[in-house]
Amino acid sequence: MKAPAFARNSIALSGAIIVGLYLAIVVVSFFWLPFDPVKMDSDHSLEAPSIASGHLCGTDEYGRDILSRIMKGTFVSLVISLSATAMGAVIGVTMGVWAGFLGGRWDHWLMRAADVLFSFPSLLLAIFVMAVLGEKTWNVVVAIGIVYIPQFARISRGAILVVKTNEFVRAARSNGAGSGFILFRHLLPNILVPIIVQVSLSLSVAILLESSLSFLGLGVQPPEPSWGNMLSAARNVMVIAPWTAVYPGLAIVFLVLGFNLLGDGLRDLLDPRLKNIR
Amino acid sequence: MTEDYVLKVEGLATHFSSAGGLVKAVDGVSFELRRGEILGIVGESGSGKSVTNLSILGLVQCPPGKIAGGRVLYRERDLLGAPEEELRALRGKDISMIFQDPLTSLNPVIKIGRQISEAIRLHHGLGRREAAAKAVEMLALIGIPDPERRAGDYPHQFSGGMRQRVMIAMALSCDPEILIADEPTTALDVTIQAQILDLIRNLSSRSKTAVILVTHDLGVVAGMCEEVCVMYAGRIVERASVDDLFYDPLHPYTRGLLASIPRAERAPEEGGNPDRLYSIPGSPPSLVDMPDACPFHPRCPRAMDICRRAQPPETSVAGLTPRTVRCWLHSGEGVDAG
Amino acid sequence: MGRYIAKRLLSLVPVLFGVSIIVFFLVRLIPGSALQMYLGTQVEATPQQMVELKRIFGEDKPVPVLYVEWLGRLLRGDFGYSLRTGRPVLPDILARLPISLELTALALVLALAIGIPQGILASLQRNPIGDVANRMLGLLGLSLPQFWLAALMVLLFSGFRGWIPMGNYVRFFAHPLENLRMMILPSLAIGVGLAAVIMRYTRNSMLEVMQMDYIRTAKAKGLKRRSVILRHALKNAILPVITVAGFNTGYLIGGAIVIEEVFALPGMGRLALYAIYQRDYPLIQGIVLFIAAIFVLVNLATDLIYAVVDPRIRLDEPGRRA
Numbered sequence: 001m002k003a004p005a006f007a008r009n010s011i012a013l014s015g016a017i018i019v020g021l022y023l024a025i026v027v028v029s030f031f032w033l034p035f036d037p038v039k040m041d042s043d044h045s046l047e048a049p050s051i052a053s054g055h056l057c058g059t060d061e062y063g064r065d066i067l068s069r070i071m072k073g074t075f076v077s078l079v080i081s082l083s084a085t086a087m088g089a090v091i092g093v094t095m096g097v098w099a100g101f102l103g104g105r106w107d108h109w110l111m112r113a114a115d116v117l118f119s120f121p122s123l124l125l126a127i128f129v130m131a132v133l134g135e136k137t138w139n140v141v142v143a144i145g146i147v148y149i150p151q152f153a154r155i156s157r158g159a160i161l162v163v164k165t166n167e168f169v170r171a172a173r174s175n176g177a178g179s180g181f182i183l184f185r186h187l188l189p190n191i192l193v194p195i196i197v198q199v200s201l202s203l204s205v206a207i208l209l210e211s212s213l214s215f216l217g218l219g220v221q222p223p224e225p226s227w228g229n230m231l232s233a234a235r236n237v238m239v240i241a242p243w244t245a246v247y248p249g250l251a252i253v254f255l256v257l258g259f260n261l262l263g264d265g266l267r268d269l270l271d272p273r274l275k276n277i278r
Numbered sequence: 279m280t281e282d283y284v285l286k287v288e289g290l291a292t293h294f295s296s297a298g299g300l301v302k303a304v305d306g307v308s309f310e311l312r313r314g315e316i317l318g319i320v321g322e323s324g325s326g327k328s329v330t331n332l333s334i335l336g337l338v339q340c341p342p343g344k345i346a347g348g349r350v351l352y353r354e355r356d357l358l359g360a361p362e363e364e365l366r367a368l369r370g371k372d373i374s375m376i377f378q379d380p381l382t383s384l385n386p387v388i389k390i391g392r393q394i395s396e397a398i399r400l401h402h403g404l405g406r407r408e409a410a411a412k413a414v415e416m417l418a419l420i421g422i423p424d425p426e427r428r429a430g431d432y433p434h435q436f437s438g439g440m441r442q443r444v445m446i447a448m449a450l451s452c453d454p455e456i457l458i459a460d461e462p463t464t465a466l467d468v469t470i471q472a473q474i475l476d477l478i479r480n481l482s483s484r485s486k487t488a489v490i491l492v493t494h495d496l497g498v499v500a501g502m503c504e505e506v507c508v509m510y511a512g513r514i515v516e517r518a519s520v521d522d523l524f525y526d527p528l529h530p531y532t533r534g535l536l537a538s539i540p541r542a543e544r545a546p547e548e549g550g551n552p553d554r555l556y557s558i559p560g561s562p563p564s565l566v567d568m569p570d571a572c573p574f575h576p577r578c579p580r581a582m583d584i585c586r587r588a589q590p591p592e593t594s595v596a597g598l599t600p601r602t603v604r605c606w607l608h609s610g611e612g613v614d615a616g
Numbered sequence: 617m618g619r620y621i622a623k624r625l626l627s628l629v630p631v632l633f634g635v636s637i638i639v640f641f642l643v644r645l646i647p648g649s650a651l652q653m654y655l656g657t658q659v660e661a662t663p664q665q666m667v668e669l670k671r672i673f674g675e676d677k678p679v680p681v682l683y684v685e686w687l688g689r690l691l692r693g694d695f696g697y698s699l700r701t702g703r704p705v706l707p708d709i710l711a712r713l714p715i716s717l718e719l720t721a722l723a724l725v726l727a728l729a730i731g732i733p734q735g736i737l738a739s740l741q742r743n744p745i746g747d748v749a750n751r752m753l754g755l756l757g758l759s760l761p762q763f764w765l766a767a768l769m770v771l772l773f774s775g776f777r778g779w780i781p782m783g784n785y786v787r788f789f790a791h792p793l794e795n796l797r798m799m800i801l802p803s804l805a806i807g808v809g810l811a812a813v814i815m816r817y818t819r820n821s822m823l824e825v826m827q828m829d830y831i832r833t834a835k836a837k838g839l840k841r842r843s844v845i846l847r848h849a850l851k852n853a854i855l856p857v858i859t860v861a862g863f864n865t866g867y868l869i870g871g872a873i874v875i876e877e878v879f880a881l882p883g884m885g886r887l888a889l890y891a892i893y894q895r896d897y898p899l900i901q902g903i904v905l906f907i908a909a910i911f912v913l914v915n916l917a918t919d920l921i922y923a924v925v926d927p928r929i930r931l932d933e934p935g936r937r938a
Contacts, residue, residue, distance in 0.1 A: 132646050239771065
């Protein structure tokens with residue numbers, strides 16, 4: 001079974017490498033950036049990328065080095081993505097486990113609430129929440145977090161339900177195990193896998209949501225650089241200076257790809273059922 | 279050996295590569311099938327009987343499987359080497375197969391009538407209407423009431439017994455020369471079993487279709503078959519007419535199987551207790567990396583030293599019809615192997 | 617079957633209720649009272665005018681009462697009036713509906729047309745390296761931001777007349793071919809992500825289905841490979857893909873909002889954005905509610921389509937056994 005194992009590992013591995021690279025960039029960006037990302041320098045505005053000038057990705061219309069801005073934006077994007085996912089996961093999983101474990105009316109109403117949230121397309125909901133909370137950078141965490149709550153709720157509830165009806169739970173009960181014991185020893189470990197997979201996929205979508213919001217002016221506010229708002233600013237000038245749009249976009253693509261690869265690879269490694277499909 | 283043989287299997291070997299090692303699921307199987315005959319293949323799960331069938335029709339997944347040797351002669355052609363298009367032309371038309379579980383073996387989203395008629399359209403080139411009419415005919419033949427309406431139904435609307443009848447109708451719709459029935463009654467109620475077996479027997483004798491009936495149930499064999507092969511660990515350990523097999527079993531495994539049939543009054547078998555049900559001690563061997571020895575010897579009450587050291591060859595023995603057995607008891611060293 | 621539909625429609629009601637509550641109450645939380653914005657800092661109003669204005673802007677009654685009144689008007693088709701333009705909200709939304717509908721529908725069609733065949737091909741891939749490459753490619757498709765794709769399209773295609781909408785949108789019924797030509801690329805930008813998702817689900821579903829016993833039976837009947845794959849396997853494999861596609865239309869709707877902004881297309885999404893930028897809260901309410909309602913209906917439709925297509929669910933009458 002050499003080939004399949006290699007396939008699984010290479011996907012998760014390449015994802016981990018890419019994400020690791022971005023994390024390294026964040027760390028580096030605290031100590032060193034090629035140029036000052038916020039200082040405007042109209043003498044050098046809209047310069048094409050060149051190794052000679054040191055502007056590897058060119059400059060924007062205010063003469064700011066794009067690569068430095070990309071690097072600085074990494075931090076914001078990663079932090080927002082992680083926080084929003086964490087928020088959605090914590091609240092959502094709590095809701096879902098509660099609903100699944102307690103059943104009955106709790107289940108009914110909690111899932112109704114989740115259904116209502118599910119009725120909004122994700123981006124629309126995030127935009128709407130941003131409109132309500134105000135266009136401040138850190139409100140993005142709340143907006144995306146709210147989008148994620150029902151997703152985590154549904155997944156964890158589903159996982160709990162599957163395990164709850166398993167024979168071994170009934171066996172444990174008949175041996176006198178109390179609810180708390182069952183919850184922690186039997187149920188929670190089994191829902192870890194789908195949640196871990198969902199977390200890595202949510203991280204990737206969060207980057208896309210955040211950059212879309214920033215692109216629309218409803219996310220990270222300038223002058224704080226975010227890949228999304230860099231692209232928005234680039235719209236006016238990109239026809240004559242394509243690098244202003246291409247590079248920030250590529251930054252988004254590769255980070256999202258990294259999280260996707262990681263999530264997909266993890267799902268393969270952790271989900272025993274999929275091992276048979278080869 | 280110049281009789282009317284419609285299929286001749288010689289030394290068929292099918293191996294699987296698995297995580298644990300090489301599995302010789304079928305390890306040198308030979309038998310012949312006469313025109314219109316019902317041949318039984320008996321064995322436990324894992325004895326290789328199903329794989330034998332799949333190998334004949336080239337339906338084994340390769341990889342991880344691999345046809346490791348032998349020949350399957352049908353109409354002067356070796357099916358094992360034949361190209362896929364040739365095999366496809368045969369399947370369903372000249373050699374048909376029905377499977378064990380009728381619930382999962384029928385496509386749940388395609389109407390029954392269509393599932394029957396598609397083979398007819400493919401192999402006989404009939405148009406849609408004519409093939410559909412023929413399908414309705416087949417449904418009536420197998421005893422489904424109101425066949426025209428039922429042809430528009432889906433598999434989940436039929437009971438288990440009816441579904442198996444449909445499988446049989448599908449398989450016989452093109453009048454094949456050979457029908458391979460892989461445990462057709464195992465998943466059915468006992469009361470339905472008899473009906474299905476009757477159906478197979480009637481339909482096949484009508485069109486002179488030869489049948490390979492694979493089962494683990496000796497009772498089925500007794501009622502249906504003329505010739506029987508007993509398989510163990512991928513090999514045929516005994517081959518005989520049904521009368522010879524039941525009245526004069528030679529291989530210890532066969533004797534064990536027969537002794538295991540619960541009977542109201544019995545004679546003690548090999549020193550066993552007449553008041554207890556007999557079962558062959560031990561369990562079937564793992565087929566991974568089998569040593570070169572008789573595979574049954576760990577459980578055999580009459581094992582000898584040579585049984586541990588070498589595989590017994592297939593030996594011809596006297597009988598009502600040509601019979602063979604693979605046992606050192608009947609082919610001692612020095613005796614010419616057949 | 618009819619009962620199933622009725623039951624599902626009924627279950628929509630509480631959900632839509634919940635949606636309307638959320639929309640209404642959250643909009644009231646938006647900072648910046650609309651009345652204040654209307655007045656600005658220059659205009660002064662007499663106390664009588666203030667009373668009148670307060671009534672118009674709905675600031676004279678407690679919120680729950682306002683909600684009930686709003687709901688009542690909603691059910692009669694009165695979505696309120698835009699604060700910016702003074703025009704009734706609903707007709708404006710409906711006027712822009714066709715464009716968004718076309719974008720989203722086209723994106724869905726493209727996603728299915730690309731994703732399903734790719735998925736089938738990927739499932740037939742025996743070479744493990746080719747398989748990994750396929751999966752990585754699929755994940756790449758998922759990673760492309762829609763607005764970035766749109767920007768790339770503008771960069772690459774702005775030279776070719778008629779392939780990019782640049783403020784020259786023509787209606788479909790007026791000029792079908794031109795319309796399609798300029799809508800294809802934007803729809804593609806929206807749908808690529810979904811195509812990747814569909815490809816992956818189709819591949820996995822096909823792989824599962826091909827292991828089934830009935831496929832073995834089909835092969836044993838001597839059916840040609842293409843028949844086995846397309847007629848026997850695909851019919852079964854496609855069912856979960858339909859639901860996935862349907863439930864992911866939210867992604868398409870979100871994408872349409874962004875794409876309409878990039879290409880300046882006069883659709884609902886763009887209207888929603890401007891309503892938000894301008895704090896036009898009756899408009900915000902109306903549009904968000906409208907889009908959410910459409911999304912809910914689409915989800916219901918997906919459920920129903922699945923039920924219709926899968927004969928096991930469709931014919932759930934018991935007792936038809938021989």
